Amino acid sequence: MNKVRLIIYQILAYTFFMGFIAYLSSSPEWVHTLPDEATIKVSIRHSGKIVGECRDLTVTEIKNLSPNMKVPQECPRERSPVLLSIEMDDKLLYESNARPSGLQKDGVSTFYARFDIPSGNHFIKAVLRDDANNPKRAYRLEKHLEIIPRQVLVIDFKDGFIIK
Amino acid sequence: MKSPVVYVRKVGKMLLNPIELLFSKIFTDQANPFFHLGTLSFFFFWIAAGTGLYLYVFFETSVAHAYESIEYLVNEQWYLGGIMRSLHRYSSAAMVVAVTLHLLREFVKGRYQGVRIFSWVSGVPLLWLLFLSAIGGYWLVWDQLAQYIAILSSELLDWLPIMVDPMARNFLNAEAMSDRLFSLLAFLHIGFPLALLLGMFVHIQRISYAKTNPPKQLAIGVSSALVLLSLINPAMSQAPANLDVSVTNVGLDWFYLNVFPLIELWGPGWVWGLLVAVSVLIVILPCLSPHQRKPIAVVDPPNCNGCSWCFADCPYSAITMKEHDFKKGHKQAVVNPDLCIGCGICAGACPSSTPFRSVDELITGIDMPDLPVKDLLKLTDKKAKKLKGDKPKVLLFGCRSGAPTESLEQDNVAGILLPCVGQLPPSFVDYIFRNKLADGVMVTGCCEEDCYYRLGNTWLEQRFAAQRFPHLRTTGAKRNIAVIWAGEQGNKQLAAKLDDYVHTLENEGHEDDLRFVKGGRDE
Numbered sequence: 001m002n003k004v005r006l007i008i009y010q011i012l013a014y015t016f017f018m019g020f021i022a023y024l025s026s027s028p029e030w031v032h033t034l035p036d037e038a039t040i041k042v043s044i045r046h047s048g049k050i051v052g053e054c055r056d057l058t059v060t061e062i063k064n065l066s067p068n069m070k071v072p073q074e075c076p077r078e079r080s081p082v083l084l085s086i087e088m089d090d091k092l093l094y095e096s097n098a099r100p101s102g103l104q105k106d107g108v109s110t111f112y113a114r115f116d117i118p119s120g121n122h123f124i125k126a127v128l129r130d131d132a133n134n135p136k137r138a139y140r141l142e143k144h145l146e147i148i149p150r151q152v153l154v155i156d157f158k159d160g161f162i163i164k
Numbered sequence: 165m166k167s168p169v170v171y172v173r174k175v176g177k178m179l180l181n182p183i184e185l186l187f188s189k190i191f192t193d194q195a196n197p198f199f200h201l202g203t204l205s206f207f208f209f210w211i212a213a214g215t216g217l218y219l220y221v222f223f224e225t226s227v228a229h230a231y232e233s234i235e236y237l238v239n240e241q242w243y244l245g246g247i248m249r250s251l252h253r254y255s256s257a258a259m260v261v262a263v264t265l266h267l268l269r270e271f272v273k274g275r276y277q278g279v280r281i282f283s284w285v286s287g288v289p290l291l292w293l294l295f296l297s298a299i300g301g302y303w304l305v306w307d308q309l310a311q312y313i314a315i316l317s318s319e320l321l322d323w324l325p326i327m328v329d330p331m332a333r334n335f336l337n338a339e340a341m342s343d344r345l346f347s348l349l350a351f352l353h354i355g356f357p358l359a360l361l362l363g364m365f366v367h368i369q370r371i372s373y374a375k376t377n378p379p380k381q382l383a384i385g386v387s388s389a390l391v392l393l394s395l396i397n398p399a400m401s402q403a404p405a406n407l408d409v410s411v412t413n414v415g416l417d418w419f420y421l422n423v424f425p426l427i428e429l430w431g432p433g434w435v436w437g438l439l440v441a442v443s444v445l446i447v448i449l450p451c452l453s454p455h456q457r458k459p460i461a462v463v464d465p466p467n468c469n470g471c472s473w474c475f476a477d478c479p480y481s482a483i484t485m486k487e488h489d490f491k492k493g494h495k496q497a498v499v500n501p502d503l504c505i506g507c508g509i510c511a512g513a514c515p516s517s518t519p520f521r522s523v524d525e526l527i528t529g530i531d532m533p534d535l536p537v538k539d540l541l542k543l544t545d546k547k548a549k550k551l552k553g554d555k556p557k558v559l560l561f562g563c564r565s566g567a568p569t570e571s572l573e574q575d576n577v578a579g580i581l582l583p584c585v586g587q588l589p590p591s592f593v594d595y596i597f598r599n600k601l602a603d604g605v606m607v608t609g610c611c612e613e614d615c616y617y618r619l620g621n622t623w624l625e626q627r628f629a630a631q632r633f634p635h636l637r638t639t640g641a642k643r644n645i646a647v648i649w650a651g652e653q654g655n656k657q658l659a660a661k662l663d664d665y666v667h668t669l670e671n672e673g674h675e676d677d678l679r680f681v682k683g684g685r686d687e
Contacts, residue, residue: 009190014389021257021390022397026415030425032312039410043333101328112322112330114315116410150410154336164337 038119038147042094044111044157048080049131080132082109086155087125088117119149126161169453176272181653188611193649195381199613201266203378204386206364208259211387213357215252216301218245223304225350226343230306231404238400250394256298257419258390263294267446275616277455279480279505282370288446290363297356298420303349309421311335311405312414316427323432338407370503372481373619458506458583459533461499467516468529470495473633474510477586479618483510483530497530507617508532508587512624515634518591520598532587540582544592547578548601556603556669559596560662561588565616566609567650567658577662578602585609586620590627590636597640604644604669608658611651621649644669 033039054075062070079100086094094113101107109130126141141161147153154164184198191197197204222245224233237245267287270276276284299317303310318331334345368374377383402415416424427435461474465488474497475483482503488494497510510530511517517528517537526538544559551557553575560579562569569579582588585607593605607628609621626632628645636642646665650658 006190010385013187013190014385017258017386018389018393018396021254021261022393024418025253025257025399026417028416028418029413030416031413032411032428035412037410041332041336043330043336045329045333107328110328110330112319112332114319114332150412152337152408152410156336 033116033150036119036149037116038149038151038153040088040093040115040117040153040155042084042086042111042113042115042155044084044128044155045108046082046128046130046157047108048082048100049133049137050076051078051080051133052076077104077106079106079109080130082111083127083129084111085127088122090123090125117147119147119151121146124155124163126155128157128161167453169449173272173274173453176268180269180272185653188651191382193612193614193651195379195385196611196613197382197386198265198269199611200375200378200382201262201269202368203375204262204382205259205266206376207378207383207386208255208262209357209361209364211255211390212252212259213361215248215255216357218248219252220350220354223350225304225347227306227341227346228343230304230346231401234305234401238398242398246398247391247394250397250399251390252301253399253417254390254393256301257417258386260294260298260419263291267291271449273616277450277453278457279370279482279503281450283367284450285447286363286367288443290360290367291446292443293356293360293363295420297353297360298417300349300353300356302417302421304346304353305401306346306405307401308403308405308411309401309414309416311407312411313421313424314405316424320427320432320435323436335407341407370480371618372479379613460501460504460506461508461510461530462533463497463499463530464527465489465496467527468496468514469516470497471515471633472497473513473515474530477509477513477619477623477632479507479509479620480505499530505617506532506534507584507620508535508582509584509617509620509623511537512585512587512589512627513634514589517589518634519595520591532583535582535587537589540580540587540592541595543580544596544601547580548596551576551578551602556666558604558606558662558666558669559602561585561605561607563609563616563620566652567654568652569608569658571655572659572662576666584615584617584620586615586617586624588624590624590634590641593628593641593645594636594638597638597644604646604665605641606646606648606662606665608648608650608654610649611654612649614651 054073056073057071062072065071081097081099083097084095085092093115096111096113098109098111099105100109122145124141124143124145128139129135129137130139131137139157139160141163143163145153145163156162156164184196187198188196193199219237222233222237224230234249237249239246270280270284299313302313315332315335318335321327322330322332334340334342368376378386423435423439426438461482468488470485470488470491472485472495475485480503482500482505484498484500485495486498488496511528511532514529514531517531519526519541526541528537531537548557548559551559555576558577560569560572560577562579562581563585564581564583566585569581573579588607596602596605607624609624610616612621615621623632625647627634628636628647630636636645646661648658648661650661
């Protein structure tokens with residue numbers, strides 16, 4: 001192969017290499033959410049109620065404890081799982097039962113979920129139950145929301161539901 | 165029944181070989197990018213590391229200013245910072261291309277089993293580190309793409325039951341982001357590449373004379389191409405990240421971020437399954453197809469004079485030197501059976517492998533049980549005796565991984581096949597010319613820079629050119645030896661070169677011409 005042709009072919013090979021790198025570095029575009037959609041993020045960390053009752057220690061039991069460890073009551077550590085359900089426009093959007101974290105099941109229960117929803121008016125209903133022994137105990141939220149396109153709406157919880 | 169892996173390799177070879185041949189024609193064998201994918205990966209790494217250092221000087225590790233600091237480089241300092249940023253990005257992309265092709269090629273060419281298993285398996289964590297390094301880099305830009313991958317990577321990590329608090333909580337909205345997390349990301353983007361570099365160093369530990377620099381011609385070519393690309397199509401950030409607004413379209417880097425759409429389509433669990441399955445498959449691949457281990461080199465202490473030539477030539481550092489068993493003050497070669505690949509390059513290097521020795525039985529210092537030097541000598545004599553006709557007689561030494569020599573055998577041409585031509589002691593060529601067993605000797609093997617045993621053709625050529633021991637001794641051999649690195653696809657070129665060689669010997673005689681014929685398939 002003569003030298004000029006060789007150089008031309010090399011330039012072509014490098015051009016192909018550059019084109020390949022340049023194109024796939026940013027193309028084709030990926031559609032994550034549609035422009036008229038919004039995002040709901042459910043992100044909650046909440047500790048369930050402690051399962052079981054505290055028990056008063058007897059005088060002998062207290063006596064047997066080391067001087068720096070004397071307490072009048074013995075309480076269980078395990079916490080109740082937390083149940084969360086969210087409905088949007090009367091349709092179930094999310095439901096989860098989060099176990100408490102930790103080997104002793106005494107840690108926090110966490111929820112995280114992300115949904116893409118059409119923008120517009122929506123009715124959100126959320127229920128959180130944190131005591132398996134008392135199903136009547138529940139935190140509730142019922143709210144009409146006007147959600148604009150591309151909005152990121154966060155549903156959080158601190159002594160009650162928070163919408164950010 | 166053959167393993168399906170064998171068929172996959174066969175198909176892969178059918179696809180790869182013509183492309184490699186084309187690139188050899190364009191770039192020559194010496195600078196064929198397919199023969200330097202490992203060194204190119206190193207080269208791209210260094211470009212990314214060097215440019216990364218420059219970018220880090222100007223980079224602000226804070227949520228509020230990270231994006232701005234990169235925009236400053238791209239817009240205000242486009243002539244240097246902008247080019248550096250583009251080079252950083254494009255060299256990383258080029259690296260993953262080189263690494264992927266390197267992995268596929270080693271698989272297709274069957275260079276991942278036996279002794280090579282260490283390099284093969286140690287390459288798997290490197291793939292993870294490479295991707296982690298690159299993905300971490302995309303976070304730092306803190307544009308819409310960074311926002312997209314930050315959310316999805318945290319969701320991917322949160323699927324693993326390792327953290328109490330979901331990592332994704334850090335990216336809920338703008339107020340949830342903290343500068344501390346950003347500093348951690350910057351630290352990881354330095355830490356992962358450093359771990360990658362360490363891993364690359366380990367990856368090449370089991371091979372001797374490991375090359376980490378591509379040929380100059382190729383290095384200049386690819387770096388010029390990357391600089392040119394950075395000028396023509398500079399890498400740009402997307403719109404700044406805003407966690408209060410969802411990302412719609414993202415210009416994805418499909419080299420590194422290809423897994424993210426899968427997280428959306430399949431969910432994190434399946435993606436983890438895929439990533440683990442692919443990694444495990446690569447690791448166990450050497451066990452999925454049969455691998456016949458070649459007999460390893462054997463040292464014969466009475467004939468080993470401790471010269472260390474075999475030690476210097478072993479491509480896998482399988483030979484070490486110890487105190488001689490009974491020759492005081494001498495060294496003796498020791499073969500590590502776990503590292504010996506059975507190429508025979510050591511037997512070709514041994515000064516005792518010479519047919520000129522006055523011994524009843526030719527036993528050399530280090531030899532191959534499947535084709536000992538004494539059998540090679542008998543074979544040479546036998547083949548030479550069969551040569552007949554008026555045309556110049558040629559003995560053609562080939563290797564099992566190079567162009568097939570059987571089809572080229574004629575009345576005046578006899579072929580001798582070795583596991584690797586590096587096993588041929590130069591003294592055999594002297595022996596052939598001294599005893600006029602043939603008018604010419606032609607040696608062929610793998611292409612330059614692509615020896616199946618890494619260094620067989622390189623060392624043999626250096627021995628013939630008196631650059632490496634043992635040398636050729638006789639004038640006839642020095643003048644008339646022909647070396648053609650035709651490669652496994654180069655049968656046509658080899659046949660043509662053989663015809664030329666016979667023709668030259670026929671027309672010009674062979675004793676008086678100064679002629680060290682050398683050629684490759686790229687010519």
